[in-house]
Amino acid sequence: MAYRNGRGGMSRQDRAKQFMPFAALKGYEEALRKKEKITVPKAELSEERGEELDRALRQIRKNDMVTVIYFCEGEYLKVTGMVSRIDGTARLLKVVDTKIPFEDLYEVSVQSYV
Structure with missing residues (x-):
């Protein structure tokens, strides 16, 4: 057996390899x-919830801090x-x-600065 570190043992790198996780199924x-x-x-x-969202969206401006819950996939x-952009025409x-x-929005709230 050839030793790589000259001290009669495994190199640190070789020793570490034996503890690496094995992924049999990629x-x-x-x-x-x-x-x-x-x-x-x-x-x-x-309808009421939709109106609440519409009101909230009308109050939001670019650069406002918001928390949004939305549906995606x-x-x-x-x-x-x-907010980096709000476009009523493109919704x-x-x-x-x-x-x-807009149609994927569930909840929108503007973060208040305290």
Whole structure:
């Protein structure tokens, strides 16, 4: 047996390799994570809830800090950040780099500065 470090033992790098995780099935962990995701149907908003959202959207301005809950690909996501764009014609709210169509919004709240 040839020793690499000249001291009669394994090199530190070789010793570390024996403890590295072994992935026998590539992509298996990712597949499990996808399977764990529970998809939900998009909630239908009541007329009253829709009006509340419309009022909130009319008050929001560019550079406001907001927290938004929205529907995306079978799940509801929450994002907090600065409004980089709000377009009533295109019906689009952009929070930092996340573009959210108005019809996917569930809840919008402006963060107050204390």
